[in-house]
Amino acid sequence: MTSEATYKFIAFLLIATIVLELIARRLRLPPAASLIVGGIVLALMPGIPSIHIDPDLVMLVFLPPLLMSSAYFTVWSDFRRHFGGIASLALGAVAFTTLAVALVFHLLVPQLPWAVGFALGAIVSPPDAVAAGAILERLQLPSRITTLLEGESLVNDASGLVLLRFAVAAAMTGTFSTVGALGALAWVSTGGIAAGLLIGWLGLIAIRKLGNSELVVTATLLLAVVSYISAEAMGSSGVLSTVTTGLLLGWHQHGTFSAETRVRAQAFWGILVFLLESLLFIMIGLSLRGVLERIGGLRHGASELWLPILAVVVTVIVARFVWMTGAGTFRRLLRKEGQRPDATSTFATTAIMSWAGMRGVVTLTGALSLPADFPGKDILLVAAFAVIVVTVLLQGSTLGPLASLLKIINPEEARSIKDNAAAAWRRVAEAQYRAVQSLALGKDGVIHHPRLLEQYDHRAKVAALYEADPTKHDDIKSQHFGAVLAANRAGRAEILRMHRAGEIHETVMRQLEHELDLQEMAAQNRR
Known part of the structure; x- marks a missing residue:
């Protein structure tokens, strides 16, 4: 040929x-x-x-x-x-x-x-x-x-x-x-x-x-x-x-x-x-x-x-x-x-x-x-x-x-991996909360990042609850990340609307889309 x-x-x-x-x-x-x-x-x-x-x-x-x-x-x-x-x-x-x-x-x-x-x-x-x-x-x-x-x-x-x-x-x-x-x-x-x-x-x-x-x-x-x-x-x-x-x-x-x-x-x-x-x-x-x-x-x-x-x-x-x-x-x-x-x-x-x-x-x-x-x-x-x-x-x-x-x-292996993942997420959330906590309090004693501190504190508490009883919180977890995905879709639709209307530049659209892609991947993996 x-x-x-x-x-x-x-x-x-x-x-x-x-x-x-x-x-x-x-x-x-x-x-x-x-x-x-x-x-x-x-x-x-x-x-x-x-x-x-x-x-x-x-x-x-x-x-x-x-x-x-x-x-x-x-x-x-x-x-x-x-x-x-x-x-x-x-x-x-x-x-x-x-x-x-x-x-x-x-x-x-x-x-x-x-x-x-x-x-x-x-x-x-x-x-x-x-x-x-x-x-x-x-x-x-x-x-x-x-x-x-x-x-x-x-x-x-x-x-x-x-x-x-x-x-x-x-x-x-x-x-x-x-x-x-x-x-x-x-x-x-x-x-x-x-x-x-x-x-x-x-x-x-x-x-x-x-x-x-x-x-x-x-x-x-x-x-x-x-x-x-x-x-x-x-x-x-x-x-x-x-x-x-x-x-x-x-x-x-x-x-x-x-x-x-x-x-x-x-x-x-x-x-x-x-x-x-x-x-x-x-x-x-x-x-x-x-x-x-x-x-x-x-x-x-x-x-x-x-x-x-x-x-x-x-x-x-x-x-x-x-x-x-x-x-x-x-x-x-x-x-x-x-x-x-x-x-x-x-x-x-x-x-x-x-x-x-x-x-x-x-x-x-x-x-x-x-x-x-x-x-x-x-x-x-x-x-x-x-x-x-x-x-x-x-x-x-x-x-x-x-x-x-x-x-x-072997269902026990899948269950063990799930329990291991729950423990890992709890420890990650606690480590993130400690890091934000150490940065939130300024030298003047005023909290500079109250919403960020609240967010990571909430993550740590939810991760601990989920590790203690994953079955009880499975539905709550699924609904939570389902809402995150729904919000992601709404944001993506708005970005696309603005781009097609000529309100934002192609580069801006791609940057925002990439961030939403990463958020969507994280939510889908946790759901």
């Missing part, structure tokens, strides 16, 4: 993503599933050009900002507290799945070397950060499960990519070094984390000097790309480097970024992630035509392909459940008498976390990155595509109903 045709096709895909997103919401389906199906339908339509994905370009353009966003908004305290479980999934589950897939594939396709099976296992073993995030953000799962799944998808690519690298080398050269593989894994991990820390630290120094919110938000995007490229140039993990940089920025954003920057950054990253995720999933569906073209020469053996591909898909799903069950049993055996059971050891939790192993763009790009003369590349590409489609469509679409069936939603 020409450059102009490519631009028009991308615009067409963006229109398609909006339509498919609306369809997904109407049918209550995960948008990722709707986008992949839509992409497959488009791929089979006449006149739609074939999409040939450049794996290196996809990894460079799409992955850094998506990883940065996920890491930036990760709750660091939860990530650190559950790091043992995250490491078990990111290392143990990936290695176990790789081994299981390699064994099954070699049994069914014995004419190909063992290394080919290991390469396929490494490609399909790591659940994808993009796929997991797109599904999990619409489910109300317990925070522990969400933290483990999101944390796993952020760091498991390092182990999967290292295994793939050595499997490819073994298949092409016929040699394999266990010591070399372990050493490479150590360097990929430590080098990526070190690069991410260094770039994140330098980025924070630069951000403190920028000041302007547009420049700061732009700098966070550039830091994602620089962190990824720098680590890859060192031969270490660009994924871990970008995740580390994102975690560092996310931890320091509250003290380093201004309120305006945080509001704009949240809006910017929300839109960017939506666009990138949508394009990725629809491109996965569109890549079906390329997959079909590649296996066109293998149609004489199509009847023999379906069994190993189906076996690989089933093995990927079952292996994760086996690992989760075994890990939970092992933790129970190690648990001391009288110690509380591990929340991840129950059957319901194990089932949900096992069923949540969606694969996505990393699996597809891993398959596409295989050398042209790699043994059995066509079969591996079809198997990888099948794993993506089945895990996203089947598991992603049924994860919510399964969580409801197993009653995995």
Whole structure:
């Protein structure tokens, strides 16, 4: 396609993503599933050009900002507290799945070397950060499960990519070094984390000097790309480097970024992630035509392909459940008498976390990155595509109903968070009141800010009453902020009337509107 045709096709895909997103919401389906199906339908339509994905370009353009966003908004305290479980999934589950897939594939396709099976296992073993995030953000799962799944998808690519690298080398050269593989894994991990820390630290120094919110938000995007490229140039993990940089920025954003920057950054990253995720999933569906073209020469053996591909898909799903069950049993055996059971050891939790192993763009790009003369590349590409489609469509679409069936939603956690928020608002209101109180009384003993003092005193008292009995005051709180929103709408209508009548300048209108926007956001969050 020409450059102009490519631009028009991308615009067409963006229109398609909006339509498919609306369809997904109407049918209550995960948008990722709707986008992949839509992409497959488009791929089979006449006149739609074939999409040939450049794996290196996809990894460079799409992955850094998506990883940065996920890491930036990760709750660091939860990530650190559950790091043992995250490491078990990111290392143990990936290695176990790789081994299981390699064994099954070699049994069914014995004419190909063992290394080919290991390469396929490494490609399909790591659940994808993009796929997991797109599904999990619409489910109300317990925070522990969400933290483990999101944390796993952020760091498991390092182990999967290292295994793939050595499997490819073994298949092409016929040699394999266990010591070399372990050493490479150590360097990929430590080098990526070190690069991410260094770039994140330098980025924070630069951000403190920028000041302007547009420049700061732009700098966070550039830091994602620089962190990824720098680590890859060192031969270490660009994924871990970008995740580390994102975690560092996310931890320091509250003290380093201004309120305006945080509001704009949240809006910017929300839109960017939506666009990138949508394009990725629809491109996965569109890549079906390329997959079909590649296996066109293998149609004489199509009847023999379906069994190993189906076996690989089933093995990927079952292996994760086996690992989760075994890990939970092992933790129970190690648990001391009288110690509380591990929340991840129950059957319901194990089932949900096992069923949540969606694969996505990393699996597809891993398959596409295989050398042209790699043994059995066509079969591996079809198997990888099948794993993506089945895990996203089947598991992603049924994860919510399964969580409801197993009653995995924990009302006590939601109640605890609500109580915690009430206590936090009470302490914030008291701190604000003390600050105003110290400034209200002048040296002459006269109160200079009586209305402000009264306002913050009232806030502190209401916050204390609400903390003592949230249920009793829920209706009062809802009515209060409902009135605030009504007043906000009236003010907004008056601003718009004055602007259209030519009574106020455009700049004044925008300033007043921005203040009302912030007030509305605060009221909606508290209602």
